[in-house]
Amino acid sequence: MNGDTDLWTVVVIIGLTAVTVLTRGLFFISSKPWTLPHWAQRGLQYAPIAALAAVIVPEIVMTQGSVISTWQDARLFAAAAGAAWFFWRKGAGQAVLGTIVVGMAVYLPLHVGLGW
Amino acid sequence: MFLSRTTRHHPEFRQGALDSLTAAPGIAAWGLMMGVAMVKSGMSTVESLLMGVFVFAGSSQLAAIPLLVAGAPMWVILATGFCVNLRFVVFSAHLRPYVMHLPLRQRLLTGYLTTDLTYVLFTRRFPRHGGDAAERQAQQAYLAGNSGVNWIAWVGCSIIGVVLANFIPTHWGLGFAGILALVGILCSLASSHLRRVSAGVAGAAAVAAFALPFKLNILVAIAAAVALSLLIEAVSLRRGEQA
Numbered sequence: 001m002n003g004d005t006d007l008w009t010v011v012v013i014i015g016l017t018a019v020t021v022l023t024r025g026l027f028f029i030s031s032k033p034w035t036l037p038h039w040a041q042r043g044l045q046y047a048p049i050a051a052l053a054a055v056i057v058p059e060i061v062m063t064q065g066s067v068i069s070t071w072q073d074a075r076l077f078a079a080a081a082g083a084a085w086f087f088w089r090k091g092a093g094q095a096v097l098g099t100i101v102v103g104m105a106v107y108l109p110l111h112v113g114l115g116w
Numbered sequence: 117m118f119l120s121r122t123t124r125h126h127p128e129f130r131q132g133a134l135d136s137l138t139a140a141p142g143i144a145a146w147g148l149m150m151g152v153a154m155v156k157s158g159m160s161t162v163e164s165l166l167m168g169v170f171v172f173a174g175s176s177q178l179a180a181i182p183l184l185v186a187g188a189p190m191w192v193i194l195a196t197g198f199c200v201n202l203r204f205v206v207f208s209a210h211l212r213p214y215v216m217h218l219p220l221r222q223r224l225l226t227g228y229l230t231t232d233l234t235y236v237l238f239t240r241r242f243p244r245h246g247g248d249a250a251e252r253q254a255q256q257a258y259l260a261g262n263s264g265v266n267w268i269a270w271v272g273c274s275i276i277g278v279v280l281a282n283f284i285p286t287h288w289g290l291g292f293a294g295i296l297a298l299v300g301i302l303c304s305l306a307s308s309h310l311r312r313v314s315a316g317v318a319g320a321a322a323v324a325a326f327a328l329p330f331k332l333n334i335l336v337a338i339a340a341a342v343a344l345s346l347l348i349e350a351v352s353l354r355r356g357e358q359a
Contacts, residue, residue: 025227
């Protein structure tokens with residue numbers, strides 16, 4: 001066991017849990033009949049892939065708030081190898097699992113071995 | 117949703133669990149490193165376990181940890197968590213028609229368990245919300261299997277990370293497996309020209325707007341990508357009518 005547990009911290013954690021429920025269910029709360037306008041419904045079909053790209057891309061090409069200026073970065077090669085595997089397998093079967101395994105097989109030697 | 121036998125025995129429950137399982141190693145590695153990060157930042161074991169089990173939102177945990185350790189006011193931490201989570205508000209607008217037939221408590225439980233991964237997998241499997249009772253049952257079953265596996269992978273490995281924090285090397289960068297899982301899912305979604313455009317625009321916008329506080333760059337990126345995709349769709353529809 002590590003350190004003392006602080007009541008204030010526990011209250012903040014409960015608060016953060018409530019924030020998770022509130023944000024993820026914000027549009028589920030009211031049960032009044034209401035639907036999004038048609039254009040917004042159509043637009044939302046592009047939201048899942050946009051959300052993924054927005055989360056992923058900065059994690060691959062940025063370090064501490066700025067775009068990396070070298071190609072010697074393990075993340076670039078790992079992501080490229082993982083994506084290449086996915087498209088080579090045409091997404092069949094466990095292609096996502098393959099993306100993770102192939103990506104990490106490229107990432108670890110470059111990152112841990114060469115320090116990229 | 118998990119307690120009902122009909123849900124657990126539905127074939128879609130298995131399908132949902134399977135789809136989550138292929139990405140689970142990435143989510144597990146990510147959860148593991150989150151557990152390690154909480155302990156290494158100076159949180160106590162009990163605090164880290166509570167956060168790892170209940171908060172269930174990686175990006176808001178990452179944003180909250182330094183504030184918590186520095187003793188920032190509670191409202192600042194909660195407001196930060198809210199802003200970092202704003203993309204989930206967009207997801208809840210999208211998912212509303214899928215869940216409104218459920219009672220409020222189940223709707224909120226569904227929302228609580230909806231992560232980036234399960235939202236994307238669910239909308240990939242079911243582009244339209246269920247029209248009749250059988251379709252809705254299938255969607256609930258898929259969602260239960262999908263988010264159940266995802267929850268176990270994330271929370272289970274967060275706990276392991278907290279317990280074994282001093283034995284797991286952080287400089288290996290194992291958490292990158294989580295990003296690779298999302299890369300795989302992204303590839304599986306890139307099935308149409310407009311979707312690839314949407315991904316490209318969102319990725320570029322998220323980098324360009326990175327300096328915004330509270331991870332708002334992600335929200336800006338989604339808005340830009342959706343708006344541009346709608347615009348291109350409208351223009352190409354009009355061209356099609358003329359031709």
